Amino acid sequence: MKNTKLILISTLFASTAFINTAHADVIDRATILANTCAGCHGTDGISQGPLTPSIAGLPKSYISESMYDFASGKRASTVMQRIAKGYTDEDIKALSKYFSKLSNKPAQGE
């Protein structure tokens, strides 16, 4: 049993180490940033429920404008103000570009 655990742990270690080195230069910053949005907006910006809108495929300018308007409070929001405030101009630019390139699908139940 102890051995099995040890093997499991070392396999996990080995695989994370592998992922880190093998993909370090493949996964860009925008992809990492976008992972934070996936929890609510769904994988690749396709929402799984009616509470959050899908953001994939929205126009780049619309996404960045929304982020700035949420951050400033110009656009009302439940959670996006807190989230939008945490990103730099550069991040918002990268995120807007990233999501605008994905194909859109409305949230389920919308």
Ligand code: HEC
């Ligand atoms: C905690 C859940 C949550 C997370 C995480 C989240 N969002 Fe949102 N997002 C929402 C909700 C809910 C709305 C609807 C507005 C509101 O009530 O805040 C929204 C709305 C939006 C809109 C407007 C969409 C439209 O159709 O007008 C954009 C753009 C957006 N989010 C981008 C992002 C980006 C980019 C990230 C990642 C940096 C992100 N969101 C992370 C919950 C979330």
